[in-house]
Amino acid sequence: MSAGFRRCLKLRTCFIPHGFRLFFLSSLLFFPTLRLSGAESSVYFWHRERNEATGQILASFGDWRIYALRGEFRNNVPPVLLRAVSAPQSVPVFRLDARIWRTADFTRRFSSILRQEPSPEIQIDCDVPESLLHEYALFLENLRAQIPEKRFSVTLLPCHLRHPEELRRIFRQISYYVLQLHALERPGDLPSEYRLFDSSAAVRAVDAALGLQVPFRMALPAYAYRLHYSEKTGKFRRLSAENTPRKRGNEIVKTALPDWAELLEFRKKYAEIPVIWFRLAVPGDRLCLEAENLRRLDAGMPPLETLETSIRRSGTLSEIYWTNHGILGERTHTQILGGGIGEVFLFHGVRPVRPAVPGRVPERIRGLVPPPGTTIKTGEIHRWIQTDSKK
Numbered sequence: 001m002s003a004g005f006r007r008c009l010k011l012r013t014c015f016i017p018h019g020f021r022l023f024f025l026s027s028l029l030f031f032p033t034l035r036l037s038g039a040e041s042s043v044y045f046w047h048r049e050r051n052e053a054t055g056q057i058l059a060s061f062g063d064w065r066i067y068a069l070r071g072e073f074r075n076n077v078p079p080v081l082l083r084a085v086s087a088p089q090s091v092p093v094f095r096l097d098a099r100i101w102r103t104a105d106f107t108r109r110f111s112s113i114l115r116q117e118p119s120p121e122i123q124i125d126c127d128v129p130e131s132l133l134h135e136y137a138l139f140l141e142n143l144r145a146q147i148p149e150k151r152f153s154v155t156l157l158p159c160h161l162r163h164p165e166e167l168r169r170i171f172r173q174i175s176y177y178v179l180q181l182h183a184l185e186r187p188g189d190l191p192s193e194y195r196l197f198d199s200s201a202a203v204r205a206v207d208a209a210l211g212l213q214v215p216f217r218m219a220l221p222a223y224a225y226r227l228h229y230s231e232k233t234g235k236f237r238r239l240s241a242e243n244t245p246r247k248r249g250n251e252i253v254k255t256a257l258p259d260w261a262e263l264l265e266f267r268k269k270y271a272e273i274p275v276i277w278f279r280l281a282v283p284g285d286r287l288c289l290e291a292e293n294l295r296r297l298d299a300g301m302p303p304l305e306t307l308e309t310s311i312r313r314s315g316t317l318s319e320i321y322w323t324n325h326g327i328l329g330e331r332t333h334t335q336i337l338g339g340g341i342g343e344v345f346l347f348h349g350v351r352p353v354r355p356a357v358p359g360r361v362p363e364r365i366r367g368l369v370p371p372p373g374t375t376i377k378t379g380e381i382h383r384w385i386q387t388d389s390k391k
Contacts, residue, residue: 040065041298042217042276044093047242050083053283058087060291065089067123067276073110075100081113091153092119096126101139111146121151123178130159137169144173151175155219158184158205167212176215178276181205182258187227190234190252197221197258199266206270220267222277222297223288224257224328241287255287255329260302268300281372286329290373293326307333307369316383318342320365323375334366335378342384350378361386 042065045058058066068085070092084092094114100106114122128136144152154170155178161167171177181202187194197220209216226240231250267275277298281288288294293303303326312319322333334353340361346352350367361381370376 040274042067042274043222043294044219044276044279045069045085046279047282047285048082049282050085055086057280057282057291058085061280062088065091065276066280067091067093069093069095070117071095071113073097073100073106075103079113084117090119091121091123092117093123093125096124098127098129099132101126102132102135107139107142107146111143114143114147114150117150120149121153121175122147123153123155125155127157128160130163133160133163133166133170137166137173140170140173153177155180156216158201158208161205161208161212164212171212171214176217178217178219179205179209180219182219182221182278183225187236187239187256189236190229194225194227194254194256195259196225196256197263197266199262202266203269206273217274217276218267218270219276219278220263221258222294223279224255225287226329227254227256228252229254242285253330255331257328260297264297264300264302284371284374286371288372289326289328290371292373309333309335318381318384319377320379320381321375322367322370322378324370324372326372327369328372331369332366333369334364336364337361337381338386339363340384340386343382344379345381346379348376348378 041063043061045054045066045068047054048069064087066085066087066089068087068090070082070084072080072082072095074097084090094110101110124140126136140152140154144150152174153176154174156167157180161179182197184198184201185195202218206218223241228237228240228248229235229252230237231252234252237251275298277294279288280294281290289297289303296303305326307327308323308325310321310323312321320335320337322335338361341359342361343359344352344356344361346365346367348367348370350365352362353364353366354362356362361384365379367378
């Protein structure tokens with residue numbers, strides 16, 4: 001599974017043939033399988049941050065299974081090992097680029113790293129080209145031979161399911177796999193709409209996966225992407241996901257997020273299949289559902305998507321606060337104040353809709369919505385004498 005936009009830029013649409021079945025028996029005899037329960041809540045923690053704030057987030061999800069990015073390995077780049085997550089039910093995930101596992105001596109070096117992991121389970125995330133699935137299976141066989149004491153799982157894409165012979169060898173090495181059901185196609189140019197989750201494509205993929213009769217989980221989105229287009233031509237340029245991207249001129253930026261009702265209807269159809277949500281938000285994250293809404297989604301309820309505004313008064317001071325519940329991306333909000341007399345101070349880039357007049361309260365203020373789950377103080381008004389000009 002890609003940590004953002006890399007997969008989207010290189011994958012094409014996958015059409016899953018119906019009807020083929022692969023009966024998987026031999027691997028069950030030799031490798032233990034996890035008991036997969038639809039009642040277990042799981043989430044990917046894919047951010048690189050490892051600090052006190054992220055520790056608090058992880059602690060608040062202590063009753064969930066956390067699949068935490070542990071390391072990244074790419075060709076001609078030094079390996080990156082992130083600080084391990086200490087959550088009670090944590091599974092380290094190692095991200096490999098599409099071909100590094102083919103390089104000389106990688107299996108030996110990688111196995112020596114995995115051997116040091118205290119977790120009994122390891123997950124490998126790799127967007128393997130379909131043409132290399134056979135070689136990838138051999139890599140997993142060699143890796144398993146060097147670390148027989150570990151349980152393994154891997155991520156797979158829907159297009160991989162049309163290669164049953166290659167998958168048979170992969171399945172012998174793993175306890176289960178994770179089927180990626182989000183962000184699988186390259187966005188088109190404007191004015192086309194990008195679907196971060198396509199339920200019809202997901203249904204085809206899951207039905208094919210069920211035909212394999214091998215334990216698997218579904219990776220479903222709890223996040224959004226930014227889509228960057230050329231302002232002049234409408235051509236798609238790039239995707240951005242984590243943090244705030246570097247600004248570029250002459251771009252139109254749109255936010256792509258799932259249709260939550262469609263996503264929940266799909267999950268209801270396959271309620272018996274365990275889900276891993278992608279991904280857990282960190283403080284300041286504008287593109288992931290906050291804890292409140294992630295738990296709602298996992299419970300089968302649509303996220304709350306609302307901006308709560310409040311004015312708190314104490315003596316001659318009025319303070320303005322905005323709280324975001326489930327609004328993803330960079331949206332703006334306009335709040336009606338109604339005017340009046342008073343000294344106004346605004347924060348966090350919030351501005352009057354019309355030019356400010358000294359000693360006057362603006363009719364309306366406008367600014368960027370805070371990140372999901374965040375409350376910010378957007379302004380304060382001293383000695384506010386309101387008028388009847390509210391509209």
